[in-house]
Amino acid sequence: MNRRRSLLLLSVILVVNVLNAINVEQYSVYEIELKGIASGNPFKEVTLAAEFKHMNRSLYCEGFYDGDGIYKIRFMPDEPGEWTYITKQY
Numbered sequence: 001m002n003r004r005r006s007l008l009l010l011s012v013i014l015v016v017n018v019l020n021a022i023n024v025e026q027y028s029v030y031e032i033e034l035k036g037i038a039s040g041n042p043f044k045e046v047t048l049a050a051e052f053k054h055m056n057r058s059l060y061c062e063g064f065y066d067g068d069g070i071y072k073i074r075f076m077p078d079e080p081g082e083w084t085y086i087t088k089q090y
Helices: 002-012
Strands: 016-018 030-035 048-054 057-062 064-067 070-075 084-089
Touching: 030 084, 048 070, 057 070
Parallel strands: none
Antiparallel strands: 016 084, 030 070, 048 057, 048 084, 064 070
């Protein structure tokens, strides 16, 4: 199980991005798609999330396994402006 988490961590590598640069509108869905392992039971063995920040706010969104080695995190900004995020695997 630790090997699987390490592999996912290597494939995820903490990502920081500015949502404003991608022109995500307020209340539109922004989706992060990450590639990782598909062996074992990724539904139970991998936990993934993202922390989204805007000014002095932080929001956490949990990710999910979508099949075929693809993991996703979905976020809907409720305020306009610059949002940043960092993905986390634990």
